Amino acid sequence: GGRIKLVAAYKRPAQNPKSAADSSRWVMGSYFETDWQPETSPRQQLPVALDMAGLYEQLLSPLIFGKDEGGGLSDDKTSHISDVPAAVYTARAQAEQSGRLTLARRIELAETVVTQQKEVERIKTRLGREKQFNKRVAINAELRDAKQELQRLIQQQAATQSH
Template identity: 50%
Template sequence: MTALYDWPRAAAFGRVIPKNKIYEHADAGSALKDSFVREVDQIIWAYKLAPETINLTATKTVAEIQIFRIMLRTLALDPDILRAIDRAIPFPLIFELMHGGKVKVAAAYKRPSDADNTRWVVGEYFESGWIAEDTPRRTLPVVLDMDALYERLLSPLVIEQTTRLTTPLQPSHERGTGESLQAPFTPAPDAPVVPLETRITQAEAIQAKVREVERIRARLTREKQFNKRVAINAELRAAKNELERLKAVSLGAASTSN
């Protein structure tokens, strides 16, 4: 399970961010604004992890890490909301999403663009499962600089979500109401040796393949002609085999971290 961290008091910021400020920076359209109103109660810029607040050296790619707490009106959250906040804040972000006495952690790998270091590249979002807000929090990991801290904060999210996505797949009609492809997370090491970017590349490939498997399954469910079902089944087997290959690569990388 992804750890909740006891963020240092010296890093406390505690500033409420008006939604309209996010709209301005993200050039939000009406649909995204509606999502903010429907799903978000309050956005709090909770902590600033920076050299002057946690005594770690800044790096070229990670000068600071910001911790945002989002108080939700609903359990579901449009990922475009997180992306809009990420676009508005020119630092890597870690989100704590709060709802009904529970919390989950979410983040995307965020880095300066190679073409223009004044712009940021925001990848896919990775999330933990929901846990109780009063779950005991850990002290921050001991690292040498901000880049290493960012990796230690983000890597468990990547591992956890990838583990859920790589459990044995069941067709939708075999799963109970509200059940997804996700399964409980098996704890992983805190300090992976495999580079963060490698893990993320593997995780994004698995996410894409899981979505492809689900799309093929949906086509199979709709198709009535026998010959076409045979062809779709073959396509489904190939996609599942490729997913198993990607899973094996990911698990092999994880084993090197032990």
């Protein structure tokens, strides 16, 4: 048989306060996707939500959090796209809701992690091309800082998954 994958992107209204015409336009964010799966794999039903924002969050959150450093989804996250109980979304305490990051902020954080990963790779490439020792030392220091920043972002992203 064939194979399928789930792909979703975050869409938000344009936020240009200077132009009323732009407020009716939508901006497409990054795409998030699962790994390829057999066509015969079990399908999940849509999660129960009180509004479209809740449904949108429940559909996209597992895809955002399921991204590993290689850019795909780990196998154990693939089947959990709608396993989030409805009560988790509908019965949260107001204080807990205010402590959680918004879907937009979590997507922004995921995009920042990807950008930082690309920056680390760019610095590694530059280090490989450089021949002068003193410049290599400076590039190594820059690489170390970039890796620390990437690690901090990944830890911050992991902390949001527990909320």
